[in-house]
Amino acid sequence: MLLALDTSAVASAALLATGADGGRVLAARAAQDPRRHAEVLQPMVEDVLAEAGAGRRDVTAVVVGVGPGPYTGLRVGMAAALTLGAALDVPVHGVCSLDAVARATADALGDGLPDVLGVATDARRREVYWATYATADELRRTGGPDVGAAADVAGAAGRWVGRGAVLYPDHLAALPAATTDGAVRDDLRDPAAAAVGLVAADALAGRGALALVPVEPLYLRRPDAVATADRGAPAPVR
Structure with a gap:
């Protein structure tokens, strides 16, 4: 198991x-x-x-x-x-x-997928974590994972799933088949x-194109909290 x-x-x-x-x-x-x-x-x-x-x-x-x-x-x-x-x-x-969100979407929708599917989750700071997937034949990641402003990554895919499409609908157009009342379904929002x-x-089992990855965290950017030693000297008071 x-x-x-x-x-x-x-x-x-x-x-x-x-x-x-x-x-x-x-x-x-x-x-x-x-x-x-x-x-x-x-x-x-x-x-x-x-x-x-x-x-x-x-x-x-x-x-x-x-x-x-x-x-x-x-x-x-x-x-x-x-x-x-x-x-x-x-x-x-x-x-x-993000591969998990793409897999959940493929399982939920079957043939109702676009040729390129975008997955975007909440990265805070008005940004998203994102990746793109080719859906023909088998699900395969073609871009990302990366982090950026929704407006900057919108062109990577025509249709999106994940919480990012809920938070930034003006930039990330939700996949219609994955929505309920116009918003991305709850089960397709988060990994x-x-x-x-x-x-x-x-x-x-040697199936599919989504691979295992090293057990190392994908932070993609530095944490909000910074150790005192890394902050540098304060600016002099004038």
Whole structure:
């Protein structure tokens, strides 16, 4: 069984059965409060194991979304994944969290995808984390991940999913098939552990074009908090 985690936006956990044909989600949980990732993640892991009737020793690998995302959120999920991997003596794999949104969109819409799909999530500071995907034949990332202002990245794809398309609809045109009442569907706004696990399960089975990545956080920019030693000397008072 594959245990999947993601804290690049919301905190989420999922347990999947794996095989030569990819993965099947057995249980999944998510919590929307980004300020409580550390508090809610471990209980969610216990919940998905219990729902699936599994124990920790049934887990054969752990996969974690590596972002892009904010420093605090990413480090919670990655620390948890690495700790669990070490405790259970199982491998830990990484997946780009934007790939998970693209995979969830492809699974939800099937043939209703444009030739080029854009995924944009909230990077704060009026910016988005983004990537683009070719959808013909199989889902394949063609641009990103990167970070930038919505107006600057709008031309990378004609249609978008993810929270970025909710926050900046004037620049990032939402994919109509992925919307409800004109806004991107809730399940296609943020990366989720279930889709992270499906990407990983396919990659481990040698399927699909979305690859596993190193278990290293994709911050893409420096954190807001800067250590005192890195701030430089204050300007002299005149």
